[in-house]
Amino acid sequence: MPNLNYFKLPDVGEGLLEAEIVSWKVKPGDTVAINDVIVEIETAKSIVELPSPFAGVVAQLMVAEGDTVEVGTPIFAVGSDASTPVAEEALSPAPAAEAEAEVMKPLVGSGPKADAVKRRPRISSAPAVVQVAAASPAPVVTPAATPAPTSSLESAKANRVLAKPPVRKAAKDLGINLADVTPTGLRGEITKKDLLGYQEQRVADQGQVGTFWAPSTASGLADDARVERIKVKGVRKATAKAMVESAFSAPHVSIFVDVDASRTMEFVKRLKVSRDFEGIKVSPLLILAKAVIWAAARNPSVNATWAGDEIIVKHFMNLGIAAATPRGLMVPNIKDAQDLSLKELAIALNALATTARAGKTQPADMQGGSLTVTNIGVLGIDTGTPIINPGEVAIVAFGTIKLKPWVVEGEVVPRWITTLGGSFDHRVVDGDLSARFMADVAAIMEEPALLLD
Amino acid sequence: MGAAQQSASDKNASAHGTGGGGTSRPDAGISAGVLQNNQVGEGDMIQLLDAHGKRQAESTFGPYIDALDAETIRGFYRDMATVRRFDVEATALQRQGELALWVPVVGQEAAQIGSGSAMVPADYAFPTYREHGVALTRGLDLADLLKLFRGVSNGGWDPREKNFHLYTLVLAAQTPHAVGYAMGIQRDLAADPTTEPAAVVVYFGDGSSSEGDVHESMVFAASYDAPVVFFCQNNNWAISVPFEVQSKIPLVNRAGGYGIPGIRVDGNDVLAVYAVTKWALEHARNGHGPVLIEASTYRVGAHTTADDPTKYRRAAEEEIWKAKDPLERLETYLRAEGLADEAFFEQVKNDGDELAAHVRSATLALGGADIRQKFATVYAEAHPLVAEELAWFENYQASFTDNETEQGGAA
Numbered sequence: 110m111p112n113l114n115y116f117k118l119p120d121v122g123e124g125l126l127e128a129e130i131v132s133w134k135v136k137p138g139d140t141v142a143i144n145d146v147i148v149e150i151e152t153a154k155s156i157v158e159l160p161s162p163f164a165g166v167v168a169q170l171m172v173a174e175g176d177t178v179e180v181g182t183p184i185f186a187v188g189s190d191a192s193t194p195v196a197e198e199a200l201s202p203a204p205a206a207e208a209e210a211e212v213m214k215p216l217v218g219s220g221p222k223a224d225a226v227k228r229r230p231r232i233s234s235a236p237a238v239v240q241v242a243a244a245s246p247a248p249v250v251t252p253a254a255t256p257a258p259t260s261s262l263e264s265a266k267a268n269r270v271l272a273k274p275p276v277r278k279a280a281k282d283l284g285i286n287l288a289d290v291t292p293t294g295l296r297g298e299i300t301k302k303d304l305l306g307y308q309e310q311r312v313a314d315q316g317q318v319g320t321f322w323a324p325s326t327a328s329g330l331a332d333d334a335r336v337e338r339i340k341v342k343g344v345r346k347a348t349a350k351a352m353v354e355s356a357f358s359a360p361h362v363s364i365f366v367d368v369d370a371s372r373t374m375e376f377v378k379r380l381k382v383s384r385d386f387e388g389i390k391v392s393p394l395l396i397l398a399k400a401v402i403w404a405a406a407r408n409p410s411v412n413a414t415w416a417g418d419e420i421i422v423k424h425f426m427n428l429g430i431a432a433a434t435p436r437g438l439m440v441p442n443i444k445d446a447q448d449l450s451l452k453e454l455a456i457a458l459n460a461l462a463t464t465a466r467a468g469k470t471q472p473a474d475m476q477g478g479s480l481t482v483t484n485i486g487v488l489g490i491d492t493g494t495p496i497i498n499p500g501e502v503a504i505v506a507f508g509t510i511k512l513k514p515w516v517v518e519g520e521v522v523p524r525w526i527t528t529l530g531g532s533f534d535h536r537v538v539d540g541d542l543s544a545r546f547m548a549d550v551a552a553i554m555e556e557p558a559l560l561l562d
Numbered sequence: 563m564g565a566a567q568q569s570a571s572d573k574n575a576s577a578h579g580t581g582g583g584g585t586s587r588p589d590a591g592i593s594a595g596v597l598q599n600n601q602v603g604e605g606d607m608i609q610l611l612d613a614h615g616k617r618q619a620e621s622t623f624g625p626y627i628d629a630l631d632a633e634t635i636r637g638f639y640r641d642m643a644t645v646r647r648f649d650v651e652a653t654a655l656q657r658q659g660e661l662a663l664w665v666p667v668v669g670q671e672a673a674q675i676g677s678g679s680a681m682v683p684a685d686y687a688f689p690t691y692r693e694h695g696v697a698l699t700r701g702l703d704l705a706d707l708l709k710l711f712r713g714v715s716n717g718g719w720d721p722r723e724k725n726f727h728l729y730t731l732v733l734a735a736q737t738p739h740a741v742g743y744a745m746g747i748q749r750d751l752a753a754d755p756t757t758e759p760a761a762v763v764v765y766f767g768d769g770s771s772s773e774g775d776v777h778e779s780m781v782f783a784a785s786y787d788a789p790v791v792f793f794c795q796n797n798n799w800a801i802s803v804p805f806e807v808q809s810k811i812p813l814v815n816r817a818g819g820y821g822i823p824g825i826r827v828d829g830n831d832v833l834a835v836y837a838v839t840k841w842a843l844e845h846a847r848n849g850h851g852p853v854l855i856e857a858s859t860y861r862v863g864a865h866t867t868a869d870d871p872t873k874y875r876r877a878a879e880e881e882i883w884k885a886k887d888p889l890e891r892l893e894t895y896l897r898a899e900g901l902a903d904e905a906f907f908e909q910v911k912n913d914g915d916e917l918a919a920h921v922r923s924a925t926l927a928l929g930g931a932d933i934r935q936k937f938a939t940v941y942a943e944a945h946p947l948v949a950e951e952l953a954w955f956e957n958y959q960a961s962f963t964d965n966e967t968e969q970g971g972a973a
Contacts, residue, residue, distance in 0.1 A: 116658075117659065119657070119658060120662075121656070121657055121659075121867060121868070122868040123662070123663060123868045143922070144650075144654045154868055154869070154870055155864075155868075155869070155872075155873075156870070157657065157867075158657070159657050159658070160654040160657055161658075162654075162658040162660070230962065231961050231962055269872055269873070271873065271874055271875075271876075272873070272874075273874060274802075295804070296804065296874075296876065296879075297876070298874065384877075387876065387877070387878075388876065
């Protein structure tokens with residue numbers, strides 16, 4: 110065998126113990142020069158490229174993509190001439206005689222992941238302990254290596270969340286995925302405040318379950334101490350008034366349509382990784398909002414107000430988004446949403462949600478709405494009959510999107526299905542108009558490319 | 563007052579005029595005892611070569627460049643390209659496990675080559691840990707810089723040979739040292755008037771500017787008229803902390819508080835940096851006291867090889883600064899003015915590769931660090947406690963079954 114130069118995984122940070130092999134940039138048989146990039150690795154600190162310290166021909170790649178190996182582990186070998194490549198050996202254990210077992214240890218291991226921190230074996234007087242220590246590095250070799258799913262990693266990279274290390278640590282401790290938190294930092298980074306605000310909301314949502322039931326002591330009648338009386342005021346009062354006014358003055362007609370939103374899901378996925386949308390949160394709600402604006406232009410009477418002796422049709426779209434806020438239900442709207450590009454609309458939706466979640470929605474944000482969307486899907490609900498926001502004649506409820514069996518060309522296939530529900534004021538919007546409007550919205554969800562029309 | 567710039571924008575007025583909340587407090591106005599607007603604004607800086615490589619006229623600093631011959635200006639380019647090539651090699655060596663850490667300089671070449679070239683041999687430089695370009699202008703063998711980062715030396719060179727101090731890793735700690743050295747120069751001159759006049763350049767960054775040491779240094783320097791130039795490379799990022807957190811206004815304005823001249827310069831314009839540093843050094847050497855220079859530049863790479871800037875800043879920001887690249891603009895200028903031909907740029911590239919090969923082989927020849935040497939240099943003489951600790955450590959090292967040190971990189 111010709112002489113091989115082995116490259117051991119270095120500590121590329123300060124005091125790192127291991128790294129994951131993200132992707133190989135060469136294959137056995139490739140000729141490399143000094144400083145040619147060989148492999149991309151990810152450590153706890155960063156993703157970095159490792160350049161070759163050797164010139165020659167790549168003989169072996171000794172670790173599979175996706176595997177995590179300790180610092181000091183040989184990860185590739187370079188030989189001096191073209192006769193050296195041993196491609197098969199790259200992904201299978203080499204004969205133990207060829208090199209010390211240490212070199213050949215972590216080939217295509219996909220066995221149970223060991224502790225992140227491994228201690229160097231110590232000399233001990235108890236032989237049993239030595240045996241255990243010696244046995245532990247034995248490789249668990251799976252014959253068929255599954256290629257690492259790099260696509261998810263790629264998208265994670267392209268759509269990276271900005272946050273400082275203490276915030277990352279805090280999020281990890283709290284078990285919060287930073288991607289779920291809306292950033293408000295100067296440069297789009299998630300601040301500690303954002304994280305704590307998110308946590309507070311989460312705790313408020315889930316926290317009260319354990320202490321809800323009070324022990325049985327009395328009758329259950331009005332004087333029962335277990336009855337909690339909540340004063341109706343503020344937003345609760347306003348919501349109640351508006352809903353009664355709407356439900357009992359506008360004759361509601363509700364219709365529903367099931368939609369295959371798979372293409373919307375794909376579109377959203379592509380937007381998320383596109384450079385143009387870097388740092389902007391994109392969700393299917395964005396496409397729905399765009400669809401509603403598009404459909405309203407084709408069926409203008411849904412974007413109107415009933416005024417008794419006249420119908421006021423609005424040639425602008427102040428798109429309302431129903432939002433659960435710390436203070437209660439709010440319906441702020443995006444002014445002149447018809448003029449916004451997809452990106453601008455995404456930014457506006459994010460800003461609206463951030464403001465609402467922070468309880469900072471201003472009265473002006475809620476006035477002059479022309480049509481409303483309520484996103485009940487975020488709570489996992491399929492559909493419902495929404496009540497129209499007073500002063501408007503239509504509302505669209507956006508149900509959850511989940512994989513369901515769907516018939517495509519006679520075959521049952523899993524597709525991303527959602528249900529759209531719409532309520533309309535029958536004084537203004539008749540059955541056929543509401544149906545056409547909903548069908549238009551559904552058409553966009555099925556094929557967002559129609560927006561290009 | 564020297565070169566301190568007056569800002570055209572009336573920043574104070576707008577800052578005070580709009581008070582938040584219902585009750586509006588009257589503006590302090592132009593009264594005795596009220597600080598008035600005397601600020602260098604965001605956009606103000608000395609620039610002799612714009613981002614497109616076009617020479618700009620400037621009456622105070624322009625003449626310093628007019629006096630230079632083509633060979634000197636080509637030298638600026640050669641040095642910037644050399645240090646950039648060196649930086650690439652050192653980064654690769656770190657990735658190969660040959661260095662524990664590296665501190666990339668890419669993006670700041672003009673600030674370093676320009677200021678370093680303005681010094682004369684008798685001047686003395688106090689670097690941070692990123693002044694690889696200044697080291698080159700002082701005549702160091704760049705391979706020596708890597709000894710510290712390989713852990714084989716606490717220094718790497720004799721600072722007295724080229725008047726280039728050892729790298730300082732503790733932020734801003736070099737600033738009081740520099741002022742003390744400058745005060746020493748003053749005393750040498752007083753004791754022996756035939757001593758060659760000299761000045762000190764002390765380097766620090768926007769992050770260090772927030773350290774108390776810098777404040778104390780500037781107070782002492784101003785009080786004693788010490789011949790020191792405070793050269794701040796404001797590269798906009800203190801690891802992950804953006805410059806806006808360090809100061810609401812350009813740092814140069816702080817000079818006014820100490821009563822010393824301040825100059826804000828385009829740190830990616832090597833000609834402007836050279837000229838303003840030359841001016842400041844003459845000011846200091848001639849006994850007029852310290853000067854603060856704020857060089858506006860950008861750390862294009864990571865803070866160190868252990869840092870990942872994509873976690874705290876956007877690619878778009880990096881792109882904006884890459885468009886202001888110091889090497890590209892000087893190359894454009896040299897070509898447009900016919901000061902350099904293709905053969906020159908070819909030669910610079912080849913020389914850079916040669917230097918890189920030298921740095922690589924010199925580093926690999928350094929071998930590994932000897933831990934005993936660390937114990938041996940704690941005290942000048944043998945010490946029982948150190949001896950005891952060394953014995954404990956050796957015993958500990960010997961307790962492992964794999965009695966080879968865990969060393970990454972080339973085997």
